Amino acid sequence: MRRYFNVLRSNEKHVKDVENYLYGTMTNLFGIYWNKLAGAKYRAQHSEEFKNQGVISD
Numbered sequence: 028m029r030r031y032f033n034v035l036r037s038n039e040k041h042v043k044d045v046e047n048y049l050y051g052t053m054t055n056l057f058g059i060y061w062n063k064l065a066g067a068k069y070r071a072q073h074s075e076e077f078k079n080q081g082v083i084s085d
Contacts (some may be wrong), residue, residue: 028052
C-alpha cells in the first residue's frame with residue numbers, strides 16, 4: 028500500500044487510471060502472499076523431498 032501511495036504522490040504521472048493501478052497492485056500483493064503461503068504448506072507436507080535435495084527455504 029505504501030508503494031501505491033508513493034507512486035500516486037510522486038511527480039511522475041505515469042499512472043493513467045488510479046483504480047486500475049490499485050487493482051493491479053492488490054492483485055500482485057495477494058498473489059505473492061498466496062504463493063508464499065502455498066509454498067510453505069507444500070514444503071511442510073513434503074519435507075523429506077526438500078531435505079534430500081538440500082533446497083534452502085526463505
